[in-house]
Amino acid sequence: MRWDRFFEDVEDQLASEWEAERAALETEAERLRLSRLSLHERLAALSGGGAETIAVGVDAGADAVITAPIVGLGADWLLLSPWGSRAGAALVPLAAIVSVSLPHADLLRSARPDAASASTVARRATFGFAVRDVVRRRAGVSVHTRDGRTLSGTIDRAGADHLDLALHDAGAPRRASDIVGYRLVPFSSIAWIAVDGAPARPV
Template identity: 55%
Template sequence: MRWENFFDDLEGQLAAEWEAERAALDTEAERLRLSRVTLRERLAMLVDREGDSSVPSFDLIDGTVLSAEVTGVGADWAALDGGRSGAMIVPFSALAAIGMPHADVLRTARPAPARSALVERMSLGFIARDLVRRRIPVTIHLTRGRALSGTIDRAGADHLDIALHEPGTPRRASEVTGHRIVPFSAVAWIRLEEGATLG
């Protein structure tokens, strides 16, 4: 009788040790998976998020705080919809912090679904060239706090040219007050003219 209790006790200890070892391996595997998650993947998980939770906030390097929903994510930028504030493009390099409900923090850390290869290659330059093609007036907020309003005339590999004119007016030679070349590294965020969208 004592031997039965002894073997039952040993069996229980062995099962507990195996369970502890399996839990430790699962924890280590999860840490390894999380170490490979990118900011782009986490932001992509916020696109079309459901629920009535509060809107995420984005602290930018120019000191601006934007409350907006993520509507798209490219190679190095996120498209935001600030409601009445309109559509915005924010380079990842301009993000200082992102505030969101704890449920969204946890959800964005889950494995992300596969994305199209085209979206993975859509850089800030790609989006700037689309804005050139569509002649959408913008306001470019620089990392130093200054804002430039006008229309993007050209977009290179790492910079853009903007013709400056008053917000809300079309780009006409008579309305242009100057031109600037802006490196992408100096862009904190871009606000599109009211009613304009990406795509």
């Protein structure tokens, strides 16, 4: 009887050690998977127009926290819809993001992104591409810089790493008589761009 118990104890111990080793391997594999996960992939898991789309709080620095759903995501930027439509959108370079706040369940969901959550076309569309789309639409903008300043007007051109901004009153159409100046604005100085008469301050 003692030998039977001995073998049972050995089997239990081996099973326990095997389970512990398997759990350790799974933990290490999970750590490795997470170490390869990018911010872009996590934001892609939170974007779109489906039932699971949620509002996130994007801190773009200079006391600007924009709380809104992510409605678009490019190679190095995201598009938020804090005013309920694409006509009132906020274009944010990923490099300007200080942090993103969201509920814990969605934080965990973003750590398991769907491989199909971002299209290959969207992944190739750079911030410059998105700004050139705003130029094409001739939309009025408020360019919020990382140091807390706001420049209102219309973007006339977008280069590889900067934009040309014709300054005029927010919400007014671009008329030569209303232009009060011009600015070259490097993309690296931009915290976010409010498009099409969106409010001057984030909500």
